[in-house]
Every structure is written in C-alpha cells, then in structure tokens.
Amino acid sequence: MTPPLSVAPPPTTSTGGTAYPDAEKAGSPDSPRPESEFHAFFEQHHRQLARLAYLLTSDHDAADDITADAFTAAWRHWGRVRQVDNPLAYMRRTVANMATSRLRRIMRERRGLGMLGTMAETHCADTDVPAVVDVRAALMSLPTRKRECVVLRYAFDLSEYETARTLGISIGTVKSQTSKGAGELERLLETSVRDTERLTPSPPAAAPSAQSRKKSGARKELPRPRREADPPARLRGGEAT
Numbered sequence: 001m002t003p004p005l006s007v008a009p010p011p012t013t014s015t016g017g018t019a020y021p022d023a024e025k026a027g028s029p030d031s032p033r034p035e036s037e038f039h040a041f042f043e044q045h046h047r048q049l050a051r052l053a054y055l056l057t058s059d060h061d062a063a064d065d066i067t068a069d070a071f072t073a074a075w076r077h078w079g080r081v082r083q084v085d086n087p088l089a090y091m092r093r094t095v096a097n098m099a100t101s102r103l104r105r106i107m108r109e110r111r112g113l114g115m116l117g118t119m120a121e122t123h124c125a126d127t128d129v130p131a132v133v134d135v136r137a138a139l140m141s142l143p144t145r146k147r148e149c150v151v152l153r154y155a156f157d158l159s160e161y162e163t164a165r166t167l168g169i170s171i172g173t174v175k176s177q178t179s180k181g182a183g184e185l186e187r188l189l190e191t192s193v194r195d196t197e198r199l200t201p202s203p204p205a206a207a208p209s210a211q212s213r214k215k216s217g218a219r220k221e222l223p224r225p226r227r228e229a230d231p232p233a234r235l236r237g238g239e240a241t
Contacts, residue, residue, distance in 0.1 A: 055151045056099035058136045066098045092166045138188040146181030153178050
C-alpha cells in the first residue's frame with residue numbers, strides 16, 4: 001500500500017513570495033496561506049475519498065494511487081479548486097472519473113469484460129469473511145454508472161442532488177441508476193446466499209439417546225441464520241470497506 005500523500009511546502013519566488021499554482025487566485029493577504037488551507041482540506045477529507053476510490057475499484061493499491069493523484073491535481077490548481085461552490089464534491093467527481101478511467105484501461109489491457117466480475121476475488125485478502133467478498137464482487141459486477149450511484153447514495157449517504165452534482169448527471173438519472181443498481185445488487189447477493197447455503201455441508205447428527213428419542217416428537221430443528229441481502233444496509237454497515 002502506498003504511503004499517505006505528503007504535502008511539501010511550495011517553492012518561493014525570487015521576491016520571497018510563495019510560488020504555488022494559480023497564485024494570482026489565492027485571495028487577499030488576510031486569507032489563510034494556501035499550503036495550510038490545502039493541508040487542512042487533505043487531513044479532513046483524505047480518508048473518505050480513499051474509501052470512495054476503494055469502493056469503486058475494489059483494489060487498495062489502486063485506491064491509494066487514485067486518491068494521491070486526485071490530491072496532487074487539486075494542489076496544482078488549488079487557487080481554482082478552493083473557489084468552487086463545493087470543493088469536496090469536486091474531489092469526489094475527480095476520484096470517480098479517475099477510477100472509471102483506470103477500470104477502462106484495465107479492461108482494454110485484459111481484453112475482457114469479465115475482468116470486473118473477478119477483480120474483487122483476485123485482489124481481496126479477506127477470504128475468511130465471505131460476506132465482505134460477496135458485497136465487493138457484487139459491486140464490481142455492476143456497470144460503472146450504477147456502481148457510482150449506489151456507492152455515493154448508500155455508502156456515503158449523499159442526497160440525489162449531491163450525487164447528481166458529483167457525477168455531472170441529472171437527478172432523474174441518479175434515481176433510475178440507483179434503483180436499477182440496488183435491484184441488481186440485491187439479486188446478486190441473494191444468489192450468493194443461496195449458493196453458500198447449498199454448498200455448506202450440514203454437521204453430522206449425533207446418535208440420539210433413548211430419552212431424547214422419546215422427546216423428539218416435540219422438538220423442531222431451528223432454522224439456520226441467513227445473511228441479509230439488503231444492499232443499502234450492508235454498504236452503510238461498511239461490509240465492503
């Protein structure tokens with residue numbers, strides 16, 4: 001896993017001023033120093049943006065690279081980024097676009113659309129937690145736009161308006177893609193639950209004693225617990241992170 005992005009102090013000009021990108025848009029002399037402001041933004045939002053990148057790629061190393069690249073790009077143009085209506089929404093969109101570009105590049109390199117369906121199993125180290133694998137694999141099998149909408153709406157609790165602004169699409173598209181994506185995710189998880197139950201062997205039954213045989217007529221076997229297949233609840237609970 002790549003180390004967290006560090007923000008080095010920007011170089012100084014020959015006159016002693018700060019030579020950071022978009023310096024002419026830094027604001028008044030009374031405003032916070034750009035490097036301090038950027039560092040505070042980085043510390044506040046790096047964790048959730050890295051989580052977003054991971055949910056969209058299911059790859060820790062790729063998520064670290066995407067997050068670092070997004071913050072590097074933001075620092076280069078910090079004078080403009082800091083002036084947008086919602087810098088965090090701008091960064092979410094940047095991360096989502098970078099994740100999409102990375103996945104498309106992988107698909108071209110591997111020459112197979114089936115790569116998305118197996119990526120989670122290939123890179124996931126949590127093989128002892130089948131529920132986590134289920135959610136990751138199901139997310140990666142969704143088309144890109146549906147996966148983005150489901151992740152932002154359910155994992156990050158963004159409103160339809162915020163999701164639309166982040167992805168640069170209409171609210172109607174957010175509604176339809178989220179609904180369709182959640183439906184597909186639920187079907188995939190339900191199928192996974194059924195397959196797991198079918199393949200899991202039942203424990204051998206112990207030989208009943210004479211006394212237990214007398215009372216067996218009054219007993220009923222308790223049903224085995226099922227893993228819930230509710231996608232929003234499992235995403236909010238952090239199963240896929």
